[in-house]
Amino acid sequence: MNELYNKAESFITQYYREKKLPDSARNKRLNEIKQSILSSHTYEHTYDELDFGAKVAWRNSNRCIGRLFWNSLNVFDAREASSADDIRQSLFNHIDYATNDGKIRSTVTLFKPRRADGSDPVRIYNHQLIRYAGYRQKDGSVIGDPHSVELTDFCEKLGWKGEGTSYDVLPIVIQVEGEPPVYFDIPSHLIKEVSIIHPESDAFNELGLRWYAVPIISEMKLEIGGIEYVAAPFNGWYMETEIAARNFADEERYHQLPKVAEAFGLSTLYQSSMWKDRAIVELCTAVMYSFKKEGVSIVDHHTASQQFAMFEDREKGEGREVTGDWTWLIPPVSPASTPIFHRQYENTWKSPNFFYQPSMLDTAVKSGCPFFQSIKK
Ligand code: ARG
Numbered sequence: 588m589n590e591l592y593n594k595a596e597s598f599i600t601q602y603y604r605e606k607k608l609p610d611s612a613r614n615k616r617l618n619e620i621k622q623s624i625l626s627s628h629t630y631e632h633t634y635d636e637l638d639f640g641a642k643v644a645w646r647n648s649n650r651c652i653g654r655l656f657w658n659s660l661n662v663f664d665a666r667e668a669s670s671a672d673d674i675r676q677s678l679f680n681h682i683d684y685a686t687n688d689g690k691i692r693s694t695v696t697l698f699k700p701r702r703a704d705g706s707d708p709v710r711i712y713n714h715q716l717i718r719y720a721g722y723r724q725k726d727g728s729v730i731g732d733p734h735s736v737e738l739t740d741f742c743e744k745l746g747w748k749g750e751g752t753s754y755d756v757l758p759i760v761i762q763v764e765g766e767p768p769v770y771f772d773i774p775s776h777l778i779k780e781v782s783i784i785h786p787e788s789d790a791f792n793e794l795g796l797r798w799y800a801v802p803i804i805s806e807m808k809l810e811i812g813g814i815e816y817v818a819a820p821f822n823g824w825y826m827e828t829e830i831a832a833r834n835f836a837d838e839e840r841y842h843q844l845p846k847v848a849e850a851f852g853l854s855t856l857y858q859s860s861m862w863k864d865r866a867i868v869e870l871c872t873a874v875m876y877s878f879k880k881e882g883v884s885i886v887d888h889h890t891a892s893q894q895f896a897m898f899e900d901r902e903k904g905e906g907r908e909v910t911g912d913w914t915w916l917i918p919p920v921s922p923a924s925t926p927i928f929h930r931q932y933e934n935t936w937k938s939p940n941f942f943y944q945p946s947m948l949d950t951a952v953k954s955g956c957p958f959f960q961s962i963k964k
Contacts, residue, residue, distance in 0.1 A: 807819070
């Protein structure tokens, strides 16, 4: 049999083993899959296989510190969605369910997978379903999130126009095979955002920082048993350093450290005064404080590291080896104060898993997507 069958076999075997289901049932299922691959070069997962596969993909995500909760992932099967309208509805439903008014639920929505001939029924252009626009100015500076400049340009070429603030939520851009990409705005009542305020500094509050509640990665592919779910947006909840020490702090992102230092009256004359470090800690404090105050799920990096250590123990108890990418697992703030820093991890990638894939945006922008060319003004 072929490569796809081999991948299916190893996934199905894992599924029946972990679920403690009888070998006879497994053999029957494998036979079914073999017949399907012989006649149509592909096979379809049952809902239970999908549910298990997506959870294990999370468990296998080497870069994720939040894996303790892999088994509580909510898996939505949207393989029936075929029109742009259906897909939009499923995405709104995901955002609404995952947000849960702040009590964030880890969720993945699976759309139709890649076909046997390699074509994709559905693709999403966005890096995350909710993300702020970045508007490149004539002088080269950016208003908003510099990470979003390309997608923002693309949306504008499709006809979208944002307000031009630092925190405009981008529309979602999707493409159904055989059709041009389309965009739609997310109704604002579905988007939960948090004003970032500091418990002790009014000057900090003047910065007017804000961030959205739910990070929903939407450009990665979920591979289960050789089937590639090329549109499979998934979310957890934030760890405070992601927002505080990266999104707000990176010079290539919102670049707020000098402003935060100023708000706290820290001199930025000598870097040896540790003004950057102190500003980062104040940002972390403010992000934690604000999310908690608004009742939005968030975890600090110390607790997340402890939870990861617990995940390692549990996996060991189950006789499974935890793989990991140390460079990603350690938090960007005080890494050596967490247990992860002092351990080593094997960085091999198990399947099922989430993988990067060529982004639709790059393909459209760089190779000149014909649809894009035709609607370009
Ligand atoms: N680091 C990304 C961001 O700041 C989000 C990645 C996923 N994070 C998560 N906690 N599930 O937007």
